[in-house]
Each structure stands twice: as C-alpha cells, then as structure tokens.
Amino acid sequence: MRKVPFYRPCVGEEEIAEVVATLRGGWLTTGPRTKQFEGEFAAYLGQRHAVAVNSCTAALHLALEAIGVQAGDGVVVPTMTFAATAEVVRYFQAHPILVDCREEDFNLDVADAERRIVAEQGKGRRVLAIIPVHYGGQIGDVAGVQDLARRHGLRIVEDAAHCCPAHFWESRKQKAESRNLKPGAGDLKPEKGEVQEEGVWRSVGWGADISCYSFYANKTITTGEGGMACTGNDAYAERMRIMSLHGISKDAWKRYTGEGSWYYEILAPGFKYNMTDIAAAIGIHQVRKADRLHRRRTDLAAAYQQRLGGIEEIILPKQLPGRIHSWHLYPIRLRLDRLSIDRGEFIRRLSERGIGSSVHWLPLHMHPYYREMYGYKPEDFPVAARLYPELVTLPLFPDMEEGDVDAVCQAVVEGIMRG
Numbered sequence: 001m002r003k004v005p006f007y008r009p010c011v012g013e014e015e016i017a018e019v020v021a022t023l024r025g026g027w028l029t030t031g032p033r034t035k036q037f038e039g040e041f042a043a044y045l046g047q048r049h050a051v052a053v054n055s056c057t058a059a060l061h062l063a064l065e066a067i068g069v070q071a072g073d074g075v076v077v078p079t080m081t082f083a084a085t086a087e088v089v090r091y092f093q094a095h096p097i098l099v100d101c102r103e104e105d106f107n108l109d110v111a112d113a114e115r116r117i118v119a120e121q122g123k124g125r126r127v128l129a130i131i132p133v134h135y136g137g138q139i140g141d142v143a144g145v146q147d148l149a150r151r152h153g154l155r156i157v158e159d160a161a162h163c164c165p166a167h168f169w170e171s172r173k174q175k176a177e178s179r180n181l182k183p184g185a186g187d188l189k190p191e192k193g194e195v196q197e198e199g200v201w202r203s204v205g206w207g208a209d210i211s212c213y214s215f216y217a218n219k220t221i222t223t224g225e226g227g228m229a230c231t232g233n234d235a236y237a238e239r240m241r242i243m244s245l246h247g248i249s250k251d252a253w254k255r256y257t258g259e260g261s262w263y264y265e266i267l268a269p270g271f272k273y274n275m276t277d278i279a280a281a282i283g284i285h286q287v288r289k290a291d292r293l294h295r296r297r298t299d300l301a302a303a304y305q306q307r308l309g310g311i312e313e314i315i316l317p318k319q320l321p322g323r324i325h326s327w328h329l330y331p332i333r334l335r336l337d338r339l340s341i342d343r344g345e346f347i348r349r350l351s352e353r354g355i356g357s358s359v360h361w362l363p364l365h366m367h368p369y370y371r372e373m374y375g376y377k378p379e380d381f382p383v384a385a386r387l388y389p390e391l392v393t394l395p396l397f398p399d400m401e402e403g404d405v406d407a408v409c410q411a412v413v414e415g416i417m418r419g
Helices: 013-025 032-045 056-067 083-090 110-122 142-152 234-243 252-256 277-288 290-308 343-352 368-374 382-390 402-417
Strands: 049-053 074-078 095-099 127-130 155-159 167-171 199-203 210-214 227-231 330-334 391-394
Touching: 013 277, 032 049, 032 227, 032 277, 049 056, 049 234, 056 083, 056 127, 056 155, 056 210, 056 227, 056 234, 074 083, 074 110, 083 095, 095 110, 095 368, 110 127, 110 142, 127 142, 142 155, 142 167, 227 234, 277 290, 290 330, 290 402, 330 382, 343 391, 343 402, 382 391
Parallel strands: 074 095, 074 127, 127 155, 155 210
Antiparallel strands: 049 227, 167 199, 210 227, 330 391
16 A cells, blocks of 8 residues: 655755755854745745745744734734744734635635725724635735735735745736836746736745745655745834844844954844854755645646546636636545545545645634634635535655555545545
8 A cells, every 4th residue: 555645844855955055154143044945935936025934924024023023913914824823923913804815716805805994994803914825835816915904004914934936927907006126027938828917927035025934844845843924115124124033133144253343233123033154054045946846736636636636526626717826735625525434534445545644724613712712603604614624634755655655546536436
C-alpha cells in the first residue's frame, strides 16, 4: 500500500547549504540574509517594501497596528478562514465583523460584507479595515473588495497566506489605483492563446494597503515558520519594521556589527516578531524556485482534475476565469446527498489506505470563542455552514509523484464506492 502524507516540505540542497553557511558564518538572528530575502521577495512580487517576520500572524498584527486599529473598531473578516485572521483583531480589543463566503471559491462575499458593514456603522461603530483571505490560493473578488473599501473608507489588509504566487486579471475598465506597487511592477502577459479584454495581470497584493504572506511548513514556499508584510506605503513599512522588534530604532545587525553603533531608542512598545537569518536562508532559495514549485502544483491539480473529474459524488475545485491559482490547497466537496457516509467516515477510509487529508476550516462563527462572544448561530452564515460538512482537502505538494496522485485518487474512489 502506497502511503501519501497530507504534506511534505520541498527543501533542496541549496537551502541546506545556505543554512549551513549561515550557521558557520556566526550571525544567526536578523541580519544580512533577512535583508536579502526581503529584497528578493519584494522584487518577485513587484512590491516596494517587504518586512520579514516570524509568522503571517505577526504580519497581520503589525499591519493592523500600522493602519491604526483601536479598541472598539470593526474589521471585516471572512468566517471561512484560519483563526489568525480574526484573533489579530481581538489583540486590539477590536471586533471582527464576520462575513459569509461565496460557494464558487469559498472566498469573502462582498455583498454580505456590505450588509454587515452598514449594520455596524448604523450602531455607531467605526469600521476601519477589511481582511480578504484568498482561500486555498484562489484570489477572491479583488475589484469588489477595492470598490467596497473606497465607498466605505476602509483600509485593505490582504491575508495572502496561501498565495505565493497567484494572479488576477485587472480590466482597464476597473481603473483600479495601485497603492502598493512600483509603476509597472506585477504586470504579466496573458497565457498564450488566452483571450482577455484589454487589461493586465496583477500579482496578489495589488491594490491593498498591506498584504501578508505565510512561510509555514506546508505553504507554497516555506521557511519552516515565517511571514512577510508587504506595502507601498513608506510610513506603514517603517512602522512595521520598528514594531517587529520591540519598537527599537535599530536592529541587532546595525547595533553590533563593525559599521553599527550600540546606541538605540525605544520608539514604542513593540513586539518580538523578527525573522532569523536561519529562516531567511531557506526563504532566499524558496522564492527563487517559487515559479517552478507553482508549475508543479498546477500540474498536480490538473492530474487530480483529470482522474476525479467524472465522479458525480464529489465537486472539484476549479480555477475561476481571470485567475491564476496558486494551488496551495486542493479541497474537494462531498455531495453528501448522494453518499451513504459522512465526511468523518470518508476521511477514516482515506486514512485506512494511508492517505493524509485535512479540513479547511471549521468556520470561525462555529468556534466556541466567537459563538459565545458574539452569540453566533450556524445559520447566521448559511453558505459557510452548508459547505463546511462537505469539505475535505487532499494532499498536494510539489514532491508528489504520479504514483502518489494515483494512490490518492484510488482511495477517493474506493472510499466513495464502498458501501
């Protein structure tokens, strides 16, 4: 029986050699390799500033602090997301305004967001920001979010934890204003043979005030643990950089190297969110191979589509028009009305055959904390509540082989067909 884990990191000899060189070089914490990683990551996405931190959660926290979130404020957050997206709002004693998702891509429903924003504003609450999450690597309704933000005066902080790389097609008719990219950066040509109205491909993060990325072990590129906050706003970048290391005016590299000075000042009570050079050593080579890793993920997703496409008992994910999916996740939906088993039994059958899987996610409004804090009921977010029992995420990682895909697909078919 061929066993396939849910995920296995794709780390090569280049990363290992860079880490060893870092260890031998004697500088382990934030230093030259972190700066190099920031520069290469910013260039890769066409961003002006990139601030390396120790997690995407840290990046989101710093982003909200930089834009000025205060106690009592409202911040729009999808209910279909990981805990970090909302918990960083609660760090400020602010309130996540949870929003339902769209069935076609599990991303934030802009129309539902507007209804809930208006309701909160009617209660006298200041709604300051929106945090769209690009579920599984499928970019959401960027134009809709940007329009909503303009009309309601919101800052946009993108949770792009799943999206390196991912792109969307921006029609010239949208006339979206870039607030975070250098002129011309992020422009891509359509794929050969792709018919598009006049416009341009944009990288994830285009048009956001700040975009945040994850380098956790199972992400599209990894540093083991790590994250990045990107922005085109000089003041935001400087604030996040200072607050990421205790509010200190200089990092250790500037204080302790020969060209530095021991003297520093505390400008604000900050956090301990800096990335180490050990982690950055991995990231430098991960970002250099990001396109190759993405091509492999795309090929694996296509293999799943081909092998599982004719099974009526499941619904497969798809790449929406005008999107280039990162394929961080491959979530299928079980058509429970056509099955005699529930998701728990299906997952048990996969495990029985040595196949790892996961569920992304229990919607936030169904977790005890948010349910009890805000009095939510499952039906308050009907689309998320209906989709949640159907979702199962299958293995997808660049080192998978064709035989691994075959083993997963065979287990899926047998799990469905077996009584």
